[in-house]
Amino acid sequence: MKRLLILGAGNAQYDAITYCKERGHQVFACSYTDTDRCIPLVDEFRIINIVDVEGVTAYAKEKEVDCVYSVGSDLAMPTAMEVSRRLALPHFISAQTAKDCNVKHRFRERLGPQFPGNVPYTLVSTLEELRGVQSFPVMMKPVDSQGQRGVFCCKSLEDLEAHFAEAMTHSRSGQLIVERFIQGPEVSLNAYMVAGEMVYLRLSDRISFDDLPGGIIKEHWVPSRFETPKVSKRLAHRAQEALRRLEILNGPAYFQIILEAGEEPFFIEITPRLDGCHMWNLLKHYDGVDLLEASLEHLLQGTAPVFPSPKEPKEPLALRFLCQPPKTLVQEATLKTSGSEYYKRCYYQTGDLVRPLNGHMEKCGYLIEALHKEAPCIQKL
Numbered sequence: 431m432k433r434l435l436i437l438g439a440g441n442a443q444y445d446a447i448t449y450c451k452e453r454g455h456q457v458f459a460c461s462y463t464d465t466d467r468c469i470p471l472v473d474e475f476r477i478i479n480i481v482d483v484e485g486v487t488a489y490a491k492e493k494e495v496d497c498v499y500s501v502g503s504d505l506a507m508p509t510a511m512e513v514s515r516r517l518a519l520p521h522f523i524s525a526q527t528a529k530d531c532n533v534k535h536r537f538r539e540r541l542g543p544q545f546p547g548n549v550p551y552t553l554v555s556t557l558e559e560l561r562g563v564q565s566f567p568v569m570m571k572p573v574d575s576q577g578q579r580g581v582f583c584c585k586s587l588e589d590l591e592a593h594f595a596e597a598m599t600h601s602r603s604g605q606l607i608v609e610r611f612i613q614g615p616e617v618s619l620n621a622y623m624v625a626g627e628m629v630y631l632r633l634s635d636r637i638s639f640d641d642l643p644g645g646i647i648k649e650h651w652v653p654s655r656f657e658t659p660k661v662s663k664r665l666a667h668r669a670q671e672a673l674r675r676l677e678i679l680n681g682p683a684y685f686q687i688i689l690e691a692g693e694e695p696f697f698i699e700i701t702p703r704l705d706g707c708h709m710w711n712l713l714k715h716y717d718g719v720d721l722l723e724a725s726l727e728h729l730l731q732g733t734a735p736v737f738p739s740p741k742e743p744k745e746p747l748a749l750r751f752l753c754q755p756p757k758t759l760v761q762e763a764t765l766k767t768s769g770s771e772y773y774k775r776c777y778y779q780t781g782d783l784v785r786p787l788n789g790h791m792e793k794c795g796y797l798i799e800a801l802h803k804e805a806p807c808i809q810k811l
Contacts, residue, residue: 431455432730435495437480437510439466441777441793442502442706445722447471455730458493460486467777480506487513495519497729501722502706504532504576520729522681523702531676531702534573534607540676547668547697551609560590560608567611570594572601578646578788583611612688612696616645617654619669619685620709622724624734626679628670630721632713633657636686642790645686650709650749651801652716661693668695678702680734682725684709712749712798715772746801752776752794756786764794771799 432455436443439459447468450457459469460478469475474493478485480500486509490498497520498513500506507528514521530536534551541548553573554560570590572580580600582593590608597606616636621628633656637649665687673683684705686698704710710721724735754764760778767774776795778784784792 432497433493433495434458434730435460435486435490435493435498436472437461437486437498437500437506438503439468439472439475441467443500444468444471444775445704445708445710446499446501446726449722449726458489458495460489480509483509483512487516490517490519499726499729501704503703504701507701507703508532520732522729523678527677528702531678531700532574532576533603534571534699535605537676537700538607541672541697542675545672545675547672547695549609549612549696549698551607554606554608555604557591557594560594560606561587563587563590563608565610569609569611570597571607571609572597573605573607574602575600581645612690612698614688614690614692614694614696615656616698617656617687617689617695618650618705618709619665619687620705620713620721621669621673621683621685622721622735622737623670623673623678623680623683626674628666628673629735630719630724630737631666631669632717632719633662633665634709634712639791646788646791647707648751648753648791650707650712652712652747656689656692658693661689661695664693665695668697672697672700676700676702681728682721707751708749708796711773712747715798716747747772747798748801749796749798751796753791754784754794756784756789756792758784760784760794767797768799771797773798 434450434455434457436446436459439461447457457472458474459472460476462479464477476489478489490513498510500510508525511521511523511528512525530540535553538548552563567585570582570584580597584590618634618636620632622630633654635651635654638645639648682704684701687695688698689695714720719737728735752764760780760782762780765776774797778794
């Protein structure tokens, strides 16, 4: 039996917590609030902010844990890595790498301005600096937010000025990044690194709400419409080089990518963790590779995973989020599905109040189901 400390106890941590509990491990968790929905699943919970390195270190030391980890949280990764370093616990990356991936301009600096796939940007802190932007359209984002908070697509200086204050409320450091707008379909890349070599990667289509700002996700599809030999080769080469530059040499990594003209990849985000959309579950159903198991066993057992050859997929699959606006009561119709899905989990029950996270359209649960052949998502463009 191992003892783990999971940072956070919200819906994103459900997968890691249940995986460890099902295998007889003891699981501790901490968060800044005692209302997280996975608290009843752990052996012990304590109110500690996951960015409080000293507090988390003391708790991990007190409980003599074998591992400190988190899933789907950019905020948690620097703390998890630093605490693991201090206590000589297994970890995949340095705390500095975790911090740099959590701050948008820092990871762009580490990739370098000449790196193919890096997006040109301007860093601003004031309205005066913002008014120096001359080329449009652009994406304006807080440099250190997550979950699409405070992200706006702006087509003019007037748009930038109109959204400046709102975007700034989501920046802990008081800085915004203004990036060149990349036109093209959104895709995700899930990867796994062992000793600096990419041993797994899978491209999937990332489907966002068209009428909401910031690329708020509603579905993931596999296989991707754009998984051609040309795109796959280019992505594999650039993704591996990007991870090496960021010093992500072991463990999982998640890329959010826009394919300009359907084939030229630009990296929007790179995170050294499992994503927050349960993609491991979709990919496990699709090709039989379990990234959650690989990550946790890599940490707990100290041996690198050996991935089986992906199974021959039987049919295209979709991961679909069950969504409602924030601060509304969950409707029964939102959570109702056909019953033919491969997997379903609801974060809420009918009548619960939806908590605001991105402030536009919130996830109330998700399901994995077949993506039928007549659906437009599998038609090659």
